[in-house]
Amino acid sequence: MQSTLFRRVVSALSLLLVSGAGVASDWADRSNLNLRPGVTEISQDVFGLHMTILWVVTVIGLLVFGLIMYSAVAHRRSKNPNPSQFHEHVGLEVFWTVVPFFILIAMAFPATRVLISMDDTSDAELTIKVTGYRWNWSYEYLAWKDDNDIGVFFFSNLKTPPEQYERPILSGGLFPHGTAQQRVDAERPAKDADYMLAVDRPLVIPAGIKVRFLITADDVIHSWFMPDFAIKKDAIPGFINEVWTVVPEDATGVYYGQCAELCGRNHAFMPIEVHVVPQDEFETWIAEEKEKAASGPDLTPFASLDVAMQLGQEKYAAACALCHGANGQGGIGLPFAGTDFMKNPERLQDNIDVLIKGRNAMPAFAAQLTPREIAAVITYQRNAFGNETGDLVQPADVAK
């Protein structure tokens, strides 16, 4: 009997060891186990606070549980049948009220100091408005030094190609019991290193400069979360939340974040990518973007159907595939493959109108895509997925 129990315990323990070995490699890098210190002064302050409080609660925990264990053993009934009575002992009551009070005050001081500095957006040299949508972000550069008329505005969409995240369509119907061949066909391509984090147009900010973010949303509540800057701010429709950062000059590079407030089906598909560049590089970039924005939309006609299809495919993957499926099979949005809407030449104008102005649940894309991109996307929709209408929509058709 006892040996059976022994064997069970040993086999359970060895199972635990084996399953533990699998995650041991992740645990070897201890930074995976803790909050990340980040790269800014504030994020390191936040990390310091986190560690201080962690040690305080660890010591309190050990003291309290140690005392409980000690009392349970040393004053057990067999040893001490008549317990001493000290209910409503004034000294003790005062002691265990006053001590936690001082511990709390001691913790509140450093925490308040960091919170106040996180809240101080004064003297920022660059101001950027961040807007959350279902399901992407837009960035509008409002002020850079003395220039309050920059006019640089763009949307930032997930760049990971849909083939990498989409559930493969198996021709076996609703339940995915395909043949071996179907399963092989359906195998997804390898995931990129920046899978579900990279975007088509990243936010660009200068290093060593105080940047103020004005954070809001257009539809539901989102949250702009950049762990390396210790920023996590709710984006609420009708409200503007402020937050700031200074990324040190020796910390230029690419940083990733995500929406951190559950905002609907594609909540996981609206990442944040920030490029922190040296100041002179930022000056050049913002000047170029400003010039591009001022010169108006590019209405150069497409030289051929192929040129339009190529741009269309790229933009479709970034802006449309989340709702309409990588292969136009539909999803939250209507399907495009083989539909009358996409194939009927009389509905081409309607097709353009819906994309520009939106309809029902379909958002308007006039602000998100340029006329050239809209023309390319429609050309793509009407020629891909087996539609092959041969329709070539030109930027000028969209602009009017």
Ligand SMILES: [Cu+2]
């Ligand atoms: Cu969101």
